[in-house]
Amino acid sequence: MKISLKLALIILAAASFIVYFNTLNNNFVYDDETIIVKNADNLNLKNIPGYFTNQGEYRYVFGALYRPLIMTSFAIDHTLFGLKPGGFHFVNIIFHTVSTIFLFLILLMFFGKYEFGILSALLSSLIFAVHPVHTEAVSFISSRTDVLATMFFFMSFYYFLIYRGFSLPKYQKEKSKDKKQTQQIKSPVKKYFIYSLTLYFLGLLSKEMIITLPLIFLLFDLLVSKEKIKTVFKDYIILFGVSLLYFIIRHFAIQGVETKPVFDWFYSKDMIVIIATMVKTIPVYFKLMFFPLGLVYNYNGVISYSNSLLEINSLLSILFIIAVITLSIYLIKNKIYYSYSILVFFVGLLPVINIIPTANIMAERYLYMLTFPLCVAIAYFISENMNLKNQKTYAWVFVIIIIFLGFLTTQRNQVWKTNETLWMSAEGDSSPSSMINIAGLYTRSNHIEKAEKLYVEALAINQYMINAHINLGIINMVRGKYDTAEVKLKNALEIDSKNPNANYMYAKLKLMTNKPSDAKNILENMESNSLEYKDSKRMLDSLKRSGI
16 A cells, blocks of 8 residues: 555645644633733734733733743734634644644654554644544643644654754655664754754743653664664753753743642642542553543542552552553564653653643643654654554544544534533533633523532632632522622632632722722732723722722
8 A cells, every 4th residue: 555745744634634624613711801802902923022021911811921932823823813713723623733743743653664664654644633532632722732832842842853863754865674663863963953953942931841852852762763872862852951041032932921729620738649649640641642531621539538548549559650661561572663652651641640830630632742652663663563464554543533533523613612611511520610610601690509519519629719708609699699709719819819700809899888988908819910901990999989
């Protein structure tokens, strides 16, 4: 079964577009409303320089994050498409397509000398193109961070391989008789290393998760290309130098940005709880890669806190991790790409396992980059085992798998169509954020008691869910239970004293309880902290005119 490079690229581009075509009718959802819709006035080309000094909406919503290329891409989208979500989704699909193509080129460099190297690279890349676990990254506009960072990850890796002497099959002057020989020619050209460094830096400006790329390169040099450390030492000095440069720029850009550790999922938890809980995410990530069913948009609370490493689920997860790493070590001698894939997965996961606290216990979007090792392993498996006798069987089995995964992806895309479809997809989950979102839907449909119950359940899981406190305050304001409302709103302000909604509702409560001077003080404090919200400015002006 002969497939040309051109045909393979066409198939990959078509598959990438087909499975995500139905997202073009999807709306802005979730964080899109804050980062894009409510931030539309800031999304213009003249503000692009400001994004690089961290003046974009990320500064105010997410605290100490530095992702200027994402804000730049949104500004360009807004200039081209206005607030039409289809245009933003179209750009996400383009980035996804480019990522898929560069993954294919990498796999082709790895396995191009095998008899069915192109086919194995194509089938594995198609799995990446249609994998349902990628829907959060591609269908959710704000998760472009993961798609863009991964695109630069693959592009950087591609040029790194060329720098290391690898090439695509059609550039080979001589075909090796040994199908297992590495596709490599020792003729490094420095410009390709510069391309790789530049793309790596662009990836860092998209999302911090790509920071492990130098370690992934190092694993490749040590395990696959068998480079001697002393011959490549200078390369890694430069690579880690680029990482250091990024951290320096980031440090000065986010200087003075107020961090909000209370929103970290493990806020106030000790290290034992963090480790005992996080180890449980590893088997879940593996399950999602191999059996992408039962997808969830928010895993906080879905995976419960564990207070001890000896809890059964934590202990079983630790044993699973040990078994997988042991397998990787065992495979180093004869099945190097399997070993490499396992190690890359664990290294790539390091930035998001809450060594540095984050707001999420885990997320499907993290697997957009981390399905790379899965695709390497699949391509290696096909290359090693496919032959003239079984090629049709292998091809059809993988085609069926690809079609099935593609079907699941198109179905999952519809979950991300609107906030309502997304929120209700998590009905019954134990995620506090999901409960709060669903409670909001119940409130709008006047099912107040059902909403109140969910807010209380969310706070029982995590007492720092500020929106649950605020909304319970609003419910009690409507009921005329002003003392209870005040307790709830004060709870919210203790979590985040500068939350605009909490301050605004507290000011309204003061007006409702005939305390206009207190309301004026709250509104003046909001104004001094640039916390204008809804009609807070009009309320303050009215109070001033009345002589209060």
